Amino acid sequence: MRVMVIVKASAESEAGEMPKQELLAAMGNFNEELVKAGVMLAGEGLHPSAKGKRVRFSGPKRTVIDGPFAETKELIAGFWLWQVKSMEEALEWVKRCPNPMEGDSDIEIRPVFEMEDFGAEFTPELRAQEERQRAKVDELARNAR
Numbered sequence: 798m799r800v801m802v803i804v805k806a807s808a809e810s811e812a813g814e815m816p817k818q819e820l821l822a823a824m825g826n827f828n829e830e831l832v833k834a835g836v837m838l839a840g841e842g843l844h845p846s847a848k849g850k851r852v853r854f855s856g857p858k859r860t861v862i863d864g865p866f867a868e869t870k871e872l873i874a875g876f877w878l879w880q881v882k883s884m885e886e887a888l889e890w891v892k893r894c895p896n897p898m899e900g901d902s903d904i905e906i907r908p909v910f911e912m913e914d915f916g917a918e919f920t921p922e923l924r925a926q927e928e929r930q931r932a933k934v935d936e937l938a939r940n941a942r
């Protein structure tokens with residue numbers, strides 16, 4: 798099963814404060830463990846929401862909203878995409894993670910939908926389209942290295 802592991806933002810991360818060297822080293826070591834275990838598929842830190850934009854959809858209308866965004870506790874400072882056997886395995890990995898922030902912090906784990914989760918609505922044609930797109934994304938990622 799794939800899961801997205803979401804590092805919630807803090808007032809400090811939203812203010813653009815960069816992590817100290819000790820945290821960067823600890824997180825690098827943790828990421829190395831994830832890679833060696835074959836768990837980590839991707840992972841990145843994100844700039845503060847002040848550098849971001851949101852697009853609000855209302856029927857055919859699109860409204861662009863510039864950051865920063867309120868409610869820091871609902872914002873994301875970074876993420877991983879992991880391949881694990883179960884939610885329990887993902888929890889065990891998160892419990893081993895260094896605290897990603899100076900003070901209190903939260904990490905959320907969410908399962909990623911797989912093709913079979915969509916049932917009959919995900920027709921063979923839609924499934925083939927999805928498989929072509931994934932193959933192209935994989936090819937682009939290989940060529941970007």
